[in-house]
Amino acid sequence: MPPHPESWLRVTPQGLYCEPGGFFIDPVRPVGRAVITHGHADHARPGHDAVLATPETLAIMRARMGEGAAGAAQQPIRPGEVLEQGGVAIRLAPAGHVLGSAQVVLDWQGSRAVISGDYKRQRDPTCAPFEPVPCDVFVTEATFALPVFRHPPPEAEVAKLLKSLALFPERTHVVGCYALGKCQRLIRLLREAGWDAQIHLHGALASLCRLYEELGVALGPLAPATVANKAALKGAIVLAPPSAVQDRWARRLAEPVVAVASGWMRVRQRAKMRGVELPLVISDHADWDELNRTIDEVGAPEVWVTHGRDDALVHALALRGIRGRALHLVGLGEEDEGPAPEVAEPASAAEGGVQA
Template sequence: MPHPQTWMRVTPQGLYCVPGDFFIDPARAVPRAIVTHGHADHARPDHDHVLASDATLAIMRTRMGEGRAGRTQQVAPMGEVIHHNGVDIRLVPAGHVLGSCQVVLDWQGSRIVISGDYKRRPDPTCLPFEPVTCDVFVTEATFGLPVFRHPDPADEIARLLHSLRLFPDRAHLIGAYALGKAQRLIALLRQAGWDRPIFLHGALLALCGLYEGFGVKLGPLEPVPLPQKRGAGGLLAGEVVLAPPGAEATAWVRRLADPVICAASGWMRVRQRAKARGVELPLILSDHADWDELLATTAEVQAPEIWVTHGRDDALVHALALRGIKGRALYLLGRGEEDEEPAAEPVAEASA
């Protein structure tokens, strides 16, 4: 049985499967790519051929425009094996966002699972992570420090609802990524009984529509209205408003009634991160595995060797070594853009 290292290489573009002649989540345009999910640091435009789940391909078309989401696109039905140059390719759910997959590759009796980004908590907006035993498990380590233990999402939603009761005359503006976080937040609010319309920044509308098209029920959603006149405020007191992170730093926000600035992110676990962004109500809600889940997952897949793509590989590799598992940091380029807390970049006014 060939060691996975002999047939899976780390290149400047990303992970490259030698016998299959394709890349997984390449950072630049390549002839053949498998894409695990639609976040921008995994799904890049202008590949010649893209293999991905139908939802991921739809997300790529929405975000990049029809012409740029791969010259040819091939849908890989979840769980079905595709034979290519002697490599068996199978996509299984990763539980990260709608359409997110792990890539299971078998070649000459050796198996690598590339998990992309993943989480283990239940998420009503996507299929749950499915552990697959393997020889090498390729994992992220976005929250690969033992200080990151995500609380129960229901408790975080309860904190938000409590704040809505305490400050009925203020809008609650939640910064959340357009793909995945926003829809999960909406779904969690619906589970908690919030049935009022939820108001969306223009940058979130298209992907919420796409989720609904894939059968994810989000309840009543409305675009944030324009201010009555330029510079006027006072809108949406007592309502939940979702916008991309950073919108709170732009003039767009001035239309809202004295907004409570909230942010939904795993990074909100660390106070300095929340403070630096001027967040008044941090909600610890992540679409990534936390520390305990990273360790539990690496144990569950029974791989003797774990490769770490991005995040805090130093801590995770150390912790794996304590458990007698070989860890290896891959130092992939260009990862973590979507998951790292961005500088408060202004959101284009036009998208409002």
């Protein structure tokens, strides 16, 4: 009988450890061997001796950390390629989260575990779509693992932004979005919706946009957002980190319409507390229905939950006869969409457009 993944994958203070292979997946402290699912800072940490990841993730790590901190030895592996370490076959499969994001598929002595990292199921023109891989144990995130979270089509949220631009052509629309993944996805969605004009960037977003273009993701005309030239930004779209849209930087723009693109904009109180006039429910994580659909598709009799709303998901799994286990891994979910807030009643579509 094949060994249960519980006998060869274990939780340690550094993170999830594959014992026969001698490597960690997304470790939170420097280790000898690390397999990295994607470039967000809560998954890709500096200081490892050897790093295995997709070429895009390695490029993102170098851009964010510097060549020396992104791994003393860096091993690129493309989705579908197989590498063996200590008798463990390692393969990466697309996760659909951000450019280069991957699930880690591990096979050992007839037993398979899939560590999915962060993932989403909605279409994203900047990265390869999620690929379900049948397995014995599926390791999943649970960022939006509550039934209240059902993400609307991102195209509908971008249409809300363009409608507001048409209604208020004299105002600058400043959109808070994370530098890696969300920013570039939003740009591509705007281009697909017909917005051909320059999109202005806060300086903190520029370098990763350049890297995306170097890696083959066309973003169209971009320009720096200089608040000193606020007259030129009337009627423009400005993208900035979420923290910047709430400080004096954004308030110096021309009558700014403050928007934030995040799955948490589904929560009315979250948007109100942050002074968001135009909430855009655009997430790079799977929602409740997508989490459950993914678990059905991989067909794993056992599901381990790394971070997020693990209690709700484990309970729902038990009702379906699937064994759920919360791993309580420390340090995940701290960048990207950010940690989970207290979830209040969501806004309805009729109340300012935050859709269910």
